[in-house]
Amino acid sequence: MDFVVFILASAMVIAGALGVVLRPNPVHAALSLVLTLFGVAVHFVALGAHFLAAVQVIVYAGAIVVLFLFVIMLLGVDKAEDLSIEPFPIQRPLAAVVGAGVSGLLVAAIVGAKDTIPEGTPLGADGDQNIRALARNLFSDHVFAFEFTSVLLIVAVAGTVLLTRKEKKGSA
Template sequence: MEPILFTLFGAIAVGGALLVVTRKNPMSAALSLIMSLFAVAALFVLRQAHFLAAIQVIVYAGAVVVLFIFVIMLINVPENRLPIEKPTVYRLLGVVAAGLLMIEGGLASRNFSAPATAVGEVGSVEAVGHALFTDYLFAFEVTSVLLLAAVVGATVLAKKKI
């Protein structure tokens, strides 16, 4: 069952990602981004990471993309004033760089094999919460400082006069 679902949701994720990169209208790109993020959440469920799948939907699709859509509507660039996307040398360079990244990644993960031990419930709320509040407590607390800095920074940047 897993290969079928992996192929399905993997194809949706890649298709959504391609639409994000190719759409001219930022609103279509944002909605394609939601599609891709939801498919990745489904892949997390396939890997038994239920907590992260829920967080993916709530934080990414529910907060980050809504923020994007909010900004798209707020600045509301008219269709004829969107940047003109002509094929440039940068597009070619982008594809070449992406190809090189893929080859490098393929070479690096070629010999990767997981141990054959039985996989426990490593992605459940209980397992993640236990790891988060024991081994990674400091990182978790530092995260709150990061979020505070982001809130202060966003508020200052959004002022009328910087």
């Protein structure tokens, strides 16, 4: 059963990722991204990371992709891009080689190190336990980093407001 879930979720992830790369229309690419993010959330549930699965759906699929769609609609760039134009003739084969090379090297390293990863005690798959453990870790060991993310978010929001503000005529 676990394996069937793994295969189905992986198919979602890979199909969505290919959709992002290959779809000419930005709206379709954004919706393919949702498919990938849901697939990753299914993997998180299968691994017992229930809190991260929920956050993945809420923050990524709920907020980030909606932001993408919002920008696409706001700018009116939802026209399909002509993918047959290649500004640099060698770019696509080269990019495919780079992508396949990165993946291939990573897979080779993973398969090579397969037996050297020591077995730890697996985390409890119980949802309640996962959230408790994560909260304890977040608010004890990483509390400074956690508080600092609020500063990061404030700076990001203020910076974006400043960046996208239309300059009024007359003001310097």
